[in-house]
Amino acid sequence: MRLGYDEKTEAFRDQFVAWLEANLPDPLLTAERPTSSAGVPEWARQFQRQMFDDGWLSPAYPSKLGGRSADLFEQMVYLEELGRRHVTRSFNPQGLGIVSASIVSFGNDEQIERWAVPIMRAEKTAALGMSEPGAGSDLAALATRAVLDGDHFVVNGQKVWTSGAHDADVLLVFVRTDPEAPKHKGISALIVETDTPGLDRRPFPDLGGPDHVDFNEVFFDDVLVPSTNLVGDLNDGWRICNGALAHERAMLWVMWSQSLDNMLDDALAELNGTSHADDDVVLDRLGRSIMDSHAIRLLGHRQLAKQQRGLVPAEQSILKLMGSEAQQDLAALILETLGAAALDQAVDSTLRFPYENDRGAVSWSDRYLFTFAGTISGGTSEIQRNIVAERVLGLPRG
Amino acid sequence: MDFELTDDQLELQRIARDVLDREAPASLARDIAEGSGSADELWATLTSLDWPALCLPEPVGGLGHGWVELAVLLEEMGRHVAPGPFAATVAQFVPAVRHAGTLDQQERFLAPVAAAGATGALAVDEGAGTWDLAQIRASATRDGDSFVLSGIKCFVVDGASAEEIAVVVRVDGGLRVVVVPGEAVAARELNPIDATTRHATIDLEGVRVGHDRLLVGSDSDDVVVRAVQEATVGVAASTLGACQRILDLNLDHARERQQFGVPIGSFQAVKHKLVDMYCLVERTRALVYFAALAFDSDDDRRAIATSMAKAGAGECQQRCVQDGLQLFGGIGYTWEHELQLFLRRAKVGELHFGSSSSHRRRIARCAMSAP
Structure with a gap:
């Protein structure tokens, strides 16, 4: 140590x-x-x-x-x-962190050359088609159907919450290829070029406002996808899906840690020099957020040290849960502390702007709302708790 | 940064766990709570195994291990609700003498600890229950070849039984430590909820000690601050261990206890509470060992690390005591079940050496004043 x-x-x-x-x-x-x-x-x-x-x-x-x-x-x-x-x-975080990484791990050389490298070199961008209207937390219930017909799959169905699809060149789509098999065993992963006929992308705004457009509904109407676009083996998509979610999971905590640290820096700057900085109630709650930021970084380092020793660490299961909830707590604290001023008081993040993936200054109220992206996407906090309870603590499935 | 115990440290943890599994079963804590047990035999055993010497410096006969190793031992003590003078001696008395004493004074007061398990305590708080050094009023006044003390000290862990007590006092306005023989002060032992953590109020009024009992290794208040920081993290480490045991007992219970034909651990309402306890235990462990590392590395984040460890342990025990007792249902609400022993130990950890809330405010003030 x-x-x-x-x-x-x-x-x-x-x-x-x-x-x-x-x-x-x-x-x-x-x-x-x-x-x-x-x-x-x-x-x-x-x-x-x-x-x-x-x-x-x-x-x-x-x-x-x-x-x-x-x-x-x-x-x-x-x-x-x-x-x-x-x-x-x-x-294009899903493109680099999940789509290209999945192709590198599970695809063949030709697929790596044709899609993964161009995505990594930002010649193409990619989006990830996982969730469906009927398959959110229960992702394995996905129903978008792909039927092999000669050297093509015929794809029909619908994805939703597909971030960035309207701007992406390719999608990595999880489809049902064997409806008779148990639900985890009939799923495959396909690369679908977004200009393929029959594919319709309908972007819709998120909670951030009418021009905050990232989500898409993606409709597949007899979309023909070459069978060479199958990543990994037929009906082995669930492994890729888990792999995709696990991709860079080793280091994903750093994102939670750094974004919490950034929010904390902004919070301290917001409160410093105001009467709130002498308010014991505010200081008490702020102290907890500071502890969260340290603890998440430290737990991440412990995970890293265990991995370096060849162990499988349990920490990664709790860092997303802790990180997303810590951000929500901190944003709620600043929101409540600033009171009415939080309604339109923008966070001045211009210092960070030049190289950061940021849409611009937002109010603390918006910032609080945006923290729900963390506690809902990629497995809700409730699903995370179930996963930790069953896989880490060894409690029986419900 | 390499934030995991080394193989040697893991081995120490394993050995400590084995020793305490054997020598400090929960029945020992229960016997003490019921007035029929004593911690003397355990202390003799631990002394024969060199536990008191383990983290003392080599010049006084110690084995020279650091704070991380000490945290490992304290965590195991908490996990076993082990009674006796270990924590107060090694994590409270020793840091005060080490940081405030000259080399000769360290030899005088610490060599007996290393060699024979002499016991010590540390007296700081004066009744406010904050352990805030700014509030120290007790004093030592020079009178010829001796010092005359005044004031009272409260919540002194092992204050009625320790052979030597390091007492924080003011001398000419500055913070100093005087080592007072336990038999020289009038101590009134209180009746704390945890019988394995005994504390006392001690009356210093008119107590006279030799001038060489004033520790003069430094004339800075910082050494006293440092000693109290280490003692604070010691309490956090022990609390962490108690919380870990509460979680472990609950996990076993949730897997085994059947209702409605299934283990209660299959219900989400139970699962989610256990996961929250687990997250807080892991969060606290990270913060406690960060503080231990900060001591070992003389890192300048010691102050904030100390408060984070203590507040972390406090938040953790709040959750573990509350949900840990609730999830056990009726059987946890009995004297007979061992759960209560650990609940009590965990609760003491919130109230000694400053509450979570006071430490959180310190953390925030620390961060606000940082550049």
């Missing part, structure tokens, strides 16, 4: 810092914001491509896949340096 890193890891950090200092885009050229989680401005595409080509996009990967075979501690200091500078390495 120790607080610092070893020399090898620090040397890796120095190398990355030198690269960042030489390659971060000029802030004056980064004003254009993303339109959605797959609508990436040109400057950000160029920067992502530069990271890939120089082996800094996904450090754990080998060099031909945009990495340098970094170990876990090296990946950690890499993410620390990005976080410190508020740099988002990809404005």
